[in-house]
Amino acid sequence: MSVKGDLSSSEKQLFNVISTGNVQEASRLLGCKDVRVNCLDEYGMTPLMHAAYKGKTDMCKLLLQHGADVNCNEHEHGYTALMFAGLSGKTEITWLMLDAGAETDVVNSVGRTAAQMAAFVGQHDCVTVINNYFSRARLDYYSKPQGLEKEPKLPPKLAGPLHKIIMGTNLNPVKMVMLVEENPLLLEAEALDKCRRVMELICEKCIKQQEMNEVLAMKMHYISCVLGKCASFLKDRDDKLDGLTKSLLKGRDSDGFPVYQEKFIRECIRKFPYCDVTLLQQLVRSIAPVEIGNDPTALSVLTQAITGQVGFIDAEFCTSCGEKGAQKRCSACKMVVYCDKACQKLHWFTHKKVCKKLQEQREKQEAEAAKLRMQQSNEEDKEANEAADATQKLKLETNSNGNSAAETAKPVSSEDADN
Ligand SMILES: [Zn+2]
Numbered sequence: 095m096s097v098k099g100d101l102s103s104s105e106k107q108l109f110n111v112i113s114t115g116n117v118q119e120a121s122r123l124l125g126c127k128d129v130r131v132n133c134l135d136e137y138g139m140t141p142l143m144h145a146a147y148k149g150k151t152d153m154c155k156l157l158l159q160h161g162a163d164v165n166c167n168e169h170e171h172g173y174t175a176l177m178f179a180g181l182s183g184k185t186e187i188t189w190l191m192l193d194a195g196a197e198t199d200v201v202n203s204v205g206r207t208a209a210q211m212a213a214f215v216g217q218h219d220c221v222t223v224i225n226n227y228f229s230r231a232r233l234d235y236y237s238k239p240q241g242l243e244k245e246p247k248l249p250p251k252l253a254g255p256l257h258k259i260i261m262g263t264n265l266n267p268v269k270m271v272m273l274v275e276e277n278p279l280l281l282e283a284e285a286l287d288k289c290r291r292v293m294e295l296i297c298e299k300c301i302k303q304q305e306m307n308e309v310l311a312m313k314m315h316y317i318s319c320v321l322g323k324c325a326s327f328l329k330d331r332d333d334k335l336d337g338l339t340k341s342l343l344k345g346r347d348s349d350g351f352p353v354y355q356e357k358f359i360r361e362c363i364r365k366f367p368y369c370d371v372t373l374l375q376q377l378v379r380s381i382a383p384v385e386i387g388n389d390p391t392a393l394s395v396l397t398q399a400i401t402g403q404v405g406f407i408d409a410e411f412c413t414s415c416g417e418k419g420a421q422k423r424c425s426a427c428k429m430v431v432y433c434d435k436a437c438q439k440l441h442w443f444t445h446k447k448v449c450k451k452l453q454e455q456r457e458k459q460e461a462e463a464a465k466l467r468m469q470q471s472n473e474e475d476k477e478a479n480e481a482a483d484a485t486q487k488l489k490l491e492t493n494s495n496g497n498s499a500a501e502t503a504k505p506v507s508s509e510d511a512d513n
Pocket residue numbers: 412413414415416417420432433434437
């Protein structure tokens with residue numbers, strides 16, 4: 095156990111180097127014999143707490159690699175490294191701490207958790223990261239028999255693929271179906287039903303635990319709904335989940351809007367079993383008045399509530415699976431983007447019906463924009479000419495009556511110039 099403030103000279107140097115962000119030098123110091131990675135400064139802060147608070151991501155990585163204790167709680171006011179990460183506002187560092195096993199329900203000397211501290215200082219992105227985080231250990235609880243159970247609720251082999259779905263931030267149901275299809279273990283109605291039940295149990299726990307986590311509860315419920323849908327498709331049909339993907343992607347004839355997907359997501363939200371939860375009421379209030387096909391979509395409202403992602407710009411997200419950073423544009427209409435050829439191929443059966451229409455729309459828009467630009471530049475020319483005329487006139491007047499520049503400097507508009 096380190097004593098607060100009892101630092102070797104190299105340890106003092108390490109604390110200084112952390113603030114500068116010089117990872118190489120920190121790495122060298124960590125190799126010194128008289129440096130303990132979990133040493134404590136006079137306030138009980140570890141090097142990791144310092145790095146988190148200063149927002150030095152690489153430094154945090156380095157310290158964790160060297161065995162920094164992410165749950166050290168020797169700080170004089172009970173702050174943990176996760177709390178400092180939340181205060182820094184760096185989501186990546188917050189995630190690093192969580193991934194290294196940081197406890198989320200520890201409170202500091204004023205009784206606040208890391209999420210509450212982050213919220214208190216307005217670092218809402220970090221709050222989202224903390225509230226969305228669900229450790230593998232918490233899921234593994236369900237893959238061990240509890241109490242009198244002979245078998246666990248979740249077969250251990252399903253924990254990995256299910257955890258991957260839970261940790262995803264892309265809530266597009268098409269993407270979630272892809273994740274199910276990716277793993278043969280999940281591609282069975284019985285396995286999916288087990289996963290679905292575990293999701294509902296976790297949802298219930300999130301609501302009933304002392305510090306209610308509405309965000310995670312909603313996410314678990316939503317995942318449960320999607321898995322349930324997959325299970326029922328697998329039971330009824332023999333085309334695996336192709337039929338479900340098609341239904342989710344199918345656009346209506348008029349504008350290609352995926353009506354089934356919208357209705358499905360709305361239904362998932364409505365089926366949330368705890369009616370008096372504030373988040374549910376907010377979601378319903380945002381979605382209910384929107385006519386199907388208009389913005390915001392249920393997916394964007396849900397995504398914003400759960401992941402905190404705002405500004406759902408179509409251009410950046412794959413039209414099929416909703417992954418961020420999609421760049422492959424449909425070469426005909428140039429109005430939709432995809433991750434890759436596979437995503438485009440998936441969407442073509444329905445996109446082909448509106449592609450031409452979209453192309454015409456775009457060409458019309460471009461033509462109008464060009465016309466507008468032309469008009470604008472004409473007007474600018476006109477204005478420039480008028481201004482030049484006025485200046486010219488001004489000069490002439492000044493010259494003819496010999497007034498001082500200060501007196502004649504008023505007329506700028508043509509009216510005044512005529513007086
Ligand atoms: Zn995609």
